[in-house]
Amino acid sequence: MKIFQAAGILTALVVLLANSRLENNAAVVPDPPPGTTYLEPSPQRSGDAGAGYQYLLYGDFVSSGIPLRVFKRASGGNSPDDLGRTGDAAGIPFRFNVITTANGVKVVAPTCLTCHAEKLNGQLIVGLGSNTMDHTRDAAANFKAADLGVKMMFGENSPEWAAYYPASRATKTMGPYIRTETRGPNPADKIFAVLAAHRSAADFAWIDEAQFNIPAETVPTDVPAWWLMKKKNALYYNGLGRGDFGRLASASGMLTMLDSAEARRIDSRMPDLMAWIRTIEPPKYPYPIDGELAAAGKKIFEKTCYKCHGTYGDSVSYPNLLVSLEKAGTDPLLSNAYKTHPEYHTWYNNSWYGQGANKGQMLPNDGYVAPPLDGVWATAPYLHNASVPTLEDLLNSTQRPVYWKRVFENTEANYDQVKGGWKYTVEPAKTDVETYDTTLPGYGNGGHKFGDRLTAEERKAVVEYLKTL
Numbered sequence: 001m002k003i004f005q006a007a008g009i010l011t012a013l014v015v016l017l018a019n020s021r022l023e024n025n026a027a028v029v030p031d032p033p034p035g036t037t038y039l040e041p042s043p044q045r046s047g048d049a050g051a052g053y054q055y056l057l058y059g060d061f062v063s064s065g066i067p068l069r070v071f072k073r074a075s076g077g078n079s080p081d082d083l084g085r086t087g088d089a090a091g092i093p094f095r096f097n098v099i100t101t102a103n104g105v106k107v108v109a110p111t112c113l114t115c116h117a118e119k120l121n122g123q124l125i126v127g128l129g130s131n132t133m134d135h136t137r138d139a140a141a142n143f144k145a146a147d148l149g150v151k152m153m154f155g156e157n158s159p160e161w162a163a164y165y166p167a168s169r170a171t172k173t174m175g176p177y178i179r180t181e182t183r184g185p186n187p188a189d190k191i192f193a194v195l196a197a198h199r200s201a202a203d204f205a206w207i208d209e210a211q212f213n214i215p216a217e218t219v220p221t222d223v224p225a226w227w228l229m230k231k232k233n234a235l236y237y238n239g240l241g242r243g244d245f246g247r248l249a250s251a252s253g254m255l256t257m258l259d260s261a262e263a264r265r266i267d268s269r270m271p272d273l274m275a276w277i278r279t280i281e282p283p284k285y286p287y288p289i290d291g292e293l294a295a296a297g298k299k300i301f302e303k304t305c306y307k308c309h310g311t312y313g314d315s316v317s318y319p320n321l322l323v324s325l326e327k328a329g330t331d332p333l334l335s336n337a338y339k340t341h342p343e344y345h346t347w348y349n350n351s352w353y354g355q356g357a358n359k360g361q362m363l364p365n366d367g368y369v370a371p372p373l374d375g376v377w378a379t380a381p382y383l384h385n386a387s388v389p390t391l392e393d394l395l396n397s398t399q400r401p402v403y404w405k406r407v408f409e410n411t412e413a414n415y416d417q418v419k420g421g422w423k424y425t426v427e428p429a430k431t432d433v434e435t436y437d438t439t440l441p442g443y444g445n446g447g448h449k450f451g452d453r454l455t456a457e458e459r460k461a462v463v464e465y466l467k468t469l
């Protein structure tokens with residue numbers, strides 16, 4: 001206990017020092033402009049980045065899954081080796097780890113990289129948010145089929161069934177609630193809500209009957225790039241996540257954890273993973289850049305945009321601002337969801353996650369964080385709900401497509417080097433799950449009109465500059 005407290009004080013000191021350094025650098029950034037609020041930092045635990053990466057690739061932060069034998073029989077177990085893993089995990093898709101459960105069974109369990117890794121020009125980029133996954137279907141059906149397979153192979157009284165059941169139970173429970181309307185965006189906020197409704201805040205035990213009314217809407221979100229985290233004082237699009245980031249991220253354990261001892265065990269490894277995430281750098285823009293145009297764009301950016309998004313290059317600063325809904329003007333559903341349904345963040349704050357040393361806190365805000373823009377070329381589509389396909393469209397609200405469709409393959413051929421983002425076609429209406437319909441609640445593409453007043457030439461220059469970040 002003492003050691004933890006001492007470590008806590010040390011971390012607080014390190015954070016204080018780091019911040020005073022940031023403030024010096026941030027001397028160019030003035031007071032928060034009207035309609036914005038500064039998000040204060042919280043002390044963070046420190047960790048070992050190398051150990052964190054190992055935990056990400058081999059760890060059991062999700063502690064239940066499909067028995068390895070069943071998985072191999074169904075899939076062949078020889079996927080492309082995107083992560084260069086060894087042992088049982090070699091040949092298993094990057095979205096899964098092979099772990100040994102508490103009762104000694106090897107299972108294939110989903111990981112952070114289901115959502116926090118994506119292909120770019122044929123290479124897997126760990127930390128780039130997934131933007132091609134299809135969450136429009138109810139995953140419960142797959143698990144109903146897998147239930148039969150596991151029962152047939154091992155029987156219902158087997159250790160294999162016990163090792164598999166928590167993953168099946170959670171996925172079947174969430175399935176119908178977490179469907180998005182469009183391929184691409186992610187339902188993570190709703191996953192948290194459904195799991196909170198089915199877990200006791202007192203001891204994290206699973207509760208079959210939902211204890212809160214689960215909202216009908218599924219808020220769609222783009223998955224934020226992990227390399228931005230090191231600059232942030234608060235996590236999540238609405239700045240909801242305060243306190244210790246590792247504690248916040250450890251909530252992924254809610255999917256399958258057996259008890260609160262497991263929650264503590266996962267949490268104790270998260271500082272290492274957070275330390276590794278802080279080492280990630282964004283991928284560099286791989287195509288030609290017009291240096292003169294980008295330099296002109298930098299000048300405009302440092303007049304029109306830097307107050308919210310900070311400065312880059314030789315003088316790095318990031319102001320950590322929350323921008324009110326009124327000022328940002330982007331789709332309100334995500335920001336409002338935590339106000340309309342306070343039971344979820346209240347559950348979190350009342351549970352062990354939100355208590356004691358290194359606690360995480362979910363404190364809802366009105367509005368959205370103006371994010372750092374490092375590597376922004378690679379993170380299309382844009383805004384928290386992935387509603388705007390390119391940078392040029394983001395900087396001209398009158399030009400944004402109402403219905404649009406892209407090819408879900410992040411290749412050079414599909415990248416629009418002029419507009420900065422994925423090539424798309426404008427559609428007359430939503431005809432399938434691959435058409436993004438910005439008229440749906442939560443999917444709106446309005447707001448962020450901060451580039452509207454630029455001339456076409458100035459906008460082109462800013463887009464060119466953004467490619468260099």
Ligand code: HEC
Pocket residue numbers: 061111112113114115116186187188189191221222223224225228229232234235236237238245249250252273
């Ligand atoms: C089902 C998809 C999914 C999985 C699995 C997932 N995440 Fe996330 N993660 C998201 C989404 C979506 C957000 C943004 C949510 C928001 O801001 O409302 C997010 C946000 C975050 C953030 C905050 C980023 C920021 O800049 O604000 C961190 C850190 C994070 N996740 C870490 C993790 C870790 C570590 C794991 C594994 C233990 C994990 N996530 C598993 C989808 C996922």
Ligand code: HEC
Pocket residue numbers: 033036237301304305306307308309323327328330331368369370371373376379381382383384385391394395448450451462
């Ligand atoms: C008043 C503050 C403010 C100003 C000024 C501002 N932005 Fe933003 N910007 C935001 C906020 C807030 C968001 C996130 C909104 C959301 O996701 O709903 C954002 C999002 C973005 C994004 C999308 C990031 C992503 O990954 O989805 C880009 C790119 C961007 N801004 C560029 C610019 C540029 C270029 C300018 C100057 C022309 C600018 N912004 C001016 C507040 C601002």
